[in-house]
Amino acid sequence: MGGDFAPKEIIAGARAAVDELGLSVILVGVPELLGDPLGLEVFACSEVIAMDDDPAASVRKKKDSSLVRAAELVRDGKACAMVSAGNTGATMASALLRMGRLPGVVRPCIATPIPNPGHTPMVLVDAGANSECTAEMLVQFALMASTFVKARYNVERPRVGLLSIGEESTKGTPLVKETHQLLLALEGLNFVGNVEGRDLVPAPVDVVVTDGFTGNVALKTLEGALKFIFATVLSALDTNDETRAAGDVLFEYLLPLAAELTPENQGGAMLLGLEGICVISHGSSNATAIKNALRVASEMDTANVVAKLRLAIRPDQP
Amino acid sequence: MADAVHPSSLDRAAILGIVRDQLAEILEKSPDEIKEDVSFTDLGADSLALIELVEALEEALGKYSAGFHIDDEDLEGLLSVRDAVNYVADKLQVT
Numbered sequence: 001m002g003g004d005f006a007p008k009e010i011i012a013g014a015r016a017a018v019d020e021l022g023l024s025v026i027l028v029g030v031p032e033l034l035g036d037p038l039g040l041e042v043f044a045c046s047e048v049i050a051m052d053d054d055p056a057a058s059v060r061k062k063k064d065s066s067l068v069r070a071a072e073l074v075r076d077g078k079a080c081a082m083v084s085a086g087n088t089g090a091t092m093a094s095a096l097l098r099m100g101r102l103p104g105v106v107r108p109c110i111a112t113p114i115p116n117p118g119h120t121p122m123v124l125v126d127a128g129a130n131s132e133c134t135a136e137m138l139v140q141f142a143l144m145a146s147t148f149v150k151a152r153y154n155v156e157r158p159r160v161g162l163l164s165i166g167e168e169s170t171k172g173t174p175l176v177k178e179t180h181q182l183l184l185a186l187e188g189l190n191f192v193g194n195v196e197g198r199d200l201v202p203a204p205v206d207v208v209v210t211d212g213f214t215g216n217v218a219l220k221t222l223e224g225a226l227k228f229i230f231a232t233v234l235s236a237l238d239t240n241d242e243t244r245a246a247g248d249v250l251f252e253y254l255l256p257l258a259a260e261l262t263p264e265n266q267g268g269a270m271l272l273g274l275e276g277i278c279v280i281s282h283g284s285s286n287a288t289a290i291k292n293a294l295r296v297a298s299e300m301d302t303a304n305v306v307a308k309l310r311l312a313i314r315p316d317q318p
Numbered sequence: 319m320a321d322a323v324h325p326s327s328l329d330r331a332a333i334l335g336i337v338r339d340q341l342a343e344i345l346e347k348s349p350d351e352i353k354e355d356v357s358f359t360d361l362g363a364d365s366l367a368l369i370e371l372v373e374a375l376e377e378a379l380g381k382y383s384a385g386f387h388i389d390d391e392d393l394e395g396l397l398s399v400r401d402a403v404n405y406v407a408d409k410l411q412v413t
Contacts, residue, residue: 056369060390093366097373106346107366134362 002086013290055089267296
């Protein structure tokens with residue numbers, strides 16, 4: 001029950017998910033802090049993990065926190081997924097420690113869909129879970145993200161790119177070069193080679209793989225740049241009567257594009273590699289963003305994503 | 319719940335085996351790769367992996383000492399496999 005606009009926007013989003021999408025939603029939180037739950041079921045707990053709490057340590061210390069309890073509901077089969085707009089690190093730690101990793105998964109990763117107007121979203125992985133990675137971890141991320149894209153967006157053979165500073169296999173850090181070779185050798189993965197930062201939008205691939213540090217920097221750079229471009233265009237259209245008139249005409253075409261690019265409509269990022277579904281919403285999520293995050297969580301359950309990831313990592317042990 | 323096993327059935331080698339097995343499972347490595355003198359950092363264990371280890375050890379060692387618990391305040395001092403083994407041995411008074 002975290003996030004910049006919690007609990008009001010979170011509860012409103014959950015209510016909308018029930019009313020408009022027909023989902024069943026359990027609010028997990030401290031009743032005194034929730035306020036009016038708008039008729040939704042509440043699973044009461046007594047603690048909250050704050051945005052500035054240490055992620056791993058807080059999961060140990062605050063065993064009756066909303067994040068830990070939500071992850072336990074998934075672990076115990078009482079919920080099919082958890083959604084949080086709270087402390088990202090603690091969300092991941094709660095999900096990892098309570099749901100557990102899929103067999104064979106070294107570390108779970110954050111998969112973030114990046115809007116790709118006119119196409120299915122490109123999925124950036126790892127968008128921030130693991131600052132330091134090995135080549136083997138990146139290969140697993142690629143495999144899991146590819147499986148996710150196939151299941152979630154019905155892309156038959158997702159094209160996978162490795163983020164680097166040049167298309168040539170000889171470009172990049174030792175980690176990137178080693179990963180490139182491993183991805184080339186991996187059967188069943190549609191690895192198309194290196195991609196660069198400029199390829200994130202529009203993306204010529206369905207999956208971009210990188211370490212969590214680079215991925216998070218790339219993601220935040222992209223978000224900042226998009227906000228800046230929107231603000232600049234709006235400012236230019238508000239220059240004088242003539243530009244405002246032009247704006248009136250253009251808005252009809254710009255608004256759908258803006259809606260497609262806005263994070264609220266993407267539904268958040270997914271944690272891949274766990275024995276359960278966990279969707280991480282943006283900290284600034286409003287009711288629309290939460291409703292969409294709940295929709296995505298439900299769709300991931302329907303698409304049986306966890307079972308497909310399990311099979312992708314350990315094809316010999318279905 | 320399984321019956322408690324007395325800590326006297328444990329020796330330092332057995333504790334090392336438990337720590338290696340748990341860490342190997344968490345890091346997806348072979349237990350043979352988990353050498354006693356290696357630091358957690360060199361094994362690639364981040365803070366989350368260490369918390370996983372702590373919880374796994376508490377569960378595995380709970381059958382020798384009911385409610386076996388690793389204090390969060392002590393975690394900072396556990397930097398290597400040897401540190402973890404020594405810590406557990408001290409706690410369970412195993413020589």
